[in-house]
Amino acid sequence: MLAVPRHVFVPEAPLRAAYADDVFVTKRNNEGVPVSSASQPAIVAEMLEQLDVRPGHKVLEIGAGTGYNASLLDDLVGPEGSVVAVDLDADTVKRARDALEAVGRRRVEVVHGDGELGHADGAPYDRIIVTVGTWDLPPAWWDQLVDGGRLVAPLQIRSSEHSIAFELSGGVMRSRSVITCGFMPMRGLGSYESRVVELSEGRIIAFHADEEVEVGGARGVLDERGATVWTGVRIAPGEDTAQLSLWLACGFSGYGRMSAPFGDHGKLRLLLRWANPGIVDGRAFAYLACRRTADGSAIEAGVCGHGPGGADLAERVARQVRVWDRECRAERRLQIEAYREGVGPTVEGWFVVPKRHSRLAIRLA
Ligand SMILES: C[S@@+](CC[C@H](N)C(=O)[O-])C[C@H]1O[C@@H](n2cnc3c(N)ncnc32)[C@H](O)[C@@H]1O
Numbered sequence: 001m002l003a004v005p006r007h008v009f010v011p012e013a014p015l016r017a018a019y020a021d022d023v024f025v026t027k028r029n030n031e032g033v034p035v036s037s038a039s040q041p042a043i044v045a046e047m048l049e050q051l052d053v054r055p056g057h058k059v060l061e062i063g064a065g066t067g068y069n070a071s072l073l074d075d076l077v078g079p080e081g082s083v084v085a086v087d088l089d090a091d092t093v094k095r096a097r098d099a100l101e102a103v104g105r106r107r108v109e110v111v112h113g114d115g116e117l118g119h120a121d122g123a124p125y126d127r128i129i130v131t132v133g134t135w136d137l138p139p140a141w142w143d144q145l146v147d148g149g150r151l152v153a154p155l156q157i158r159s160s161e162h163s164i165a166f167e168l169s170g171g172v173m174r175s176r177s178v179i180t181c182g183f184m185p186m187r188g189l190g191s192y193e194s195r196v197v198e199l200s201e202g203r204i205i206a207f208h209a210d211e212e213v214e215v216g217g218a219r220g221v222l223d224e225r226g227a228t229v230w231t232g233v234r235i236a237p238g239e240d241t242a243q244l245s246l247w248l249a250c251g252f253s254g255y256g257r258m259s260a261p262f263g264d265h266g267k268l269r270l271l272l273r274w275a276n277p278g279i280v281d282g283r284a285f286a287y288l289a290c291r292r293t294a295d296g297s298a299i300e301a302g303v304c305g306h307g308p309g310g311a312d313l314a315e316r317v318a319r320q321v322r323v324w325d326r327e328c329r330a331e332r333r334l335q336i337e338a339y340r341e342g343v344g345p346t347v348e349g350w351f352v353v354p355k356r357h358s359r360l361a362i363r364l365a
Pocket residue numbers: 035036037038039062063064065066067068069070086087088089092113114115116131132183184185186187188189190
């Protein structure tokens with residue numbers, strides 16, 4: 001990161017913002033929603049570690065944005081390797097090319113196109129990195145990755161997003177690491193509309209779920225009284241809770257993501273501000289909350305239930321938080337395998353998430 005001056009990629013940013021560990025939005029749509037940015041440096045670095053890029057690799061990036069990450073990739077692959085970055089928007093492609101030119105990274109190719117289709121001309125790639133939120137793993141990414149290659153993508157699993165490093169071997173992608181992340185969603189061919197419901201009349205706090213989840217019962221539930229169960233499960237400051245989200249997503253068919261974009265959490269603090277685990281079951285709704293432990297060194301996870309049957313749902317969710325704490329925390333982790341649509345053995349004993357072009361299977365490793 002010291003090799004690449006980030007301010008050249010965000011010339012509109014004051015220097016302090018250019019070097020803050022924060023996302024810098026570079027483009028919004030007509031409604032003011034961010035559609036392009038320089039991602040937060042911390043997640044950029046973590047995803048590059050997940051990608052395990054080596055000198056000489058051929059790398060494809062989906063979501064060129066400012067060109068900053070492509071420039072880092074260029075540094076990692078060295079003179080023997082190559083980097084192609086694709087972006088959906090022509091103006092974004094132009095600014096990425098200009099910035100790469102300005103820092104002398106002329107070998108990076110920036111292509112205008114829909115990343116859902118990859119970039120066949122440069123295939124096959126040793127590494128593919130996706131820097132825009134995706135709901136699926138489309139066919140082109142499988143076709144354009146070498147056997148033994150690695151794909152890192154912010155993948156939505158039941159509305160929660162995780163950056164997953166997959167290794168492709170014999171037509172199956174197997175997860176090597178999973179971390180929490182939050183990216184702007186892919187537009188174009190790979191776009192996906194979640195179901196969204198407002199959980200409160202007065203506050204901006206929403207529940208997002210996949211289209212098969214019946215979310216109606218959650219509308220306005222936070223305006224009613226809730227019942228909280230404290231689990232006794234401690235979470236360390238900065239601990240990644242991706243595994244907890246996945247565990248609950250596998251355990252409850254009404255699982256989804258709760259977001260409080262303006263930080264208005266109501267009476268209880270959410271465990272996560274953007275992607276807090278929430279579960280709807282008929283007219284009952286439960287979500288993860290947290291409080292500081294008495295010694296102040298960690299937080300304790302709790303579950304708050306609302307609506308008819310909410311207290312019972314909160315008890316059931318709390319039980320699963322404790323099971324996760326016992327079974328799935330230290331050495332044992334959830335492992336994700338991805339199969340192409342219509343390919344692969346049946347995966348009995350695994351929790352299966354069907355997608356348009358692929359099938360995910362999740363189990364304790
Ligand atoms: C978070 S930004 C990427 C940040 C970038 N890696 C960087 O270093 O600045 C996401 C980018 O994905 C692009 N994008 C969205 N949908 C896309 C698609 N279907 N194909 C290619 N790019 C897409 C957006 O235009 C946006 O520039």
